[in-house]
Amino acid sequence: MSYTETTYSSWFERIKKALVGIIIGLVLLVGSIWLLIWNEGRAITTYRALEEGAAQVVSIDALTHDPAFDGKLVHISAPVSVEGRVQDDMFGVSAENAVAISRSVEMYQWVEKSDSKTEKKVGGGEETTTTYTYGKEWRSEPVRSSEFKHPDGHDNPGSMPASETFVVKGTHVGAFEVPAQMVADIGQHAGLAMTDNDVSAVAAALGGDRPVKRDGDGVYVGDRSSDPAVGDLKVSFDRVDAKEASFVGKQQGSSLTAYTSGNGREIFLSAGGRIDAASMFKSAESENNIIAWLLRAAGLVLMFIGFVCIFAIFGVIGDVIPFIGSIVSFGTSLLAFVLTLVLGSLAIAFGWLAYRPLLAAGIIVVALVVAVVVVRRRSAAAKPA
Known part of the structure; x- marks a missing residue:
C-alpha cells in the first residue's frame, strides 16, 4: 500500500x-x-x-572494612550479595538472587516509510516526489499513527507498556555496600523463563479480553503469534546476575562512593569478575x-x-x-x-x-x-x- x-x-x-x-x-x-x-x-x-587515582589507589581486603582507609581511594574484588528480591512493579514478575530484571515489550504496529526524489527546474525551482508506504512491524516504542501522512486505515493503539529495568533494593561486594545500579550495569543477562503464575499476573495487569499465553520464555498477548494483528504484544524478561565484581572508589565506612580527585573529577570504577586495579584504570583510560x-x-x-x-x-x-x-x-x-x-x-x-x-x-x-x-x-x- x-x-x-x-x-x-x-x-x-x-x-x-x-x-x-x-x-x-x-x-x-x-x-x-x-x-x-x-x-x-x-x-x-x-x-x-x-x-592521580592510579598512583594513590590501595587494594584492600573486601571482606572487612578497616576504618584506617576511610576517605581513601581503595580497590576491592569480592563476591556479590543482594538484599531482597527484585520484582517488576507492574507485572509482579520476580527473580531470586538476581541483581536486576529487565522487561522487554514489543507491539505489532503500522509503520510509515517515505522515499523522496527531487528534480531541479529551470528558473531555480524544485519538484519533489514523495512516495509513502505502509507496513506492519514489531516495534519497542509506540508509533503515532496520527502523525502519518495518510493515517486513515493505519490506526495504532495509543499506548503500550514500556520496556524497563528493575534493580534490587541493595547490593554488597564483600563487606561493602555499593550502588545496585552499578552492579547491574556490569552483570550478565540471561533469559528468565516465566511460570504459569507469571503469565496469569501479566494477564491480570493488562486486563482486557485478549488472550495471554506463554510464547517461548515470554508471553504473547493476542490470538495467534503466527498471524499477528495490530496491537498484539510480546513481553519477555531477562535476569541480570553478578557473582563477583571489582570496584575502585572512596571508602566511606561500610560503603563505597565516588572519590573526588584534586582537579574535581570523580572516580568510581566498576568491572565484572576479579580485576586488578591497574587493569581497571587502563580500561578507564581507553x-x-x-x-x-x-x-x-x-x-x-x-x-x-x-x-x-x-x-x-x-x-x-x-x-x-x-x-x-x-x-x-x-x-x-x-x-x-x-x-x-x-x-x-x-x-x-x-x-x-x-x-x-x-x-x-x-x-x-x-x-x-x-x-x-x-x-x-x-x-x-x-x-x-
Missing part, C-alpha cells in the same frame, strides 16, 4: 529557506566550537584524574580516549553541516540554471570541508591551550600551514583564468 505526492518549491521559497539555513548554520558553528573545546578540557582533566574521539568526530560533523547550511544559498542562487547550481554546491561543500579541518583543528588546539600549551601551539601551526597551502593553490589555479 503506497501513496505518491508531488510538491513544488519556487526559487524565492528556496531563497527564504536558505536564509533561515544561514542562521541555523551559525548556531551549529558556535555549538560545534564549544563542543570541541569543552571535550578537550573534559578528556584532559579525566586523564589527569585517572593518573574509554576516556574513545569518548574523546567520538565527541571530536561529532563536533567536526556539526561544524561541517553548519558551513554547508551557511553556504547553501549560493547553490540556490546558481540553480536558476540547474547545472551551474550543482557546480556551485560542489564547490561550497569542498570549501566547507576545508574550513572544517582548519577551524576544527584550531578549536581543538584552543581546548588544549590551557593544559598543554606546547602541543596546542603545534596544532595551530599545522592548521595555519594547511590554510596557507589551500589559499595558494586556489590562487595559482585562478591565475590562468
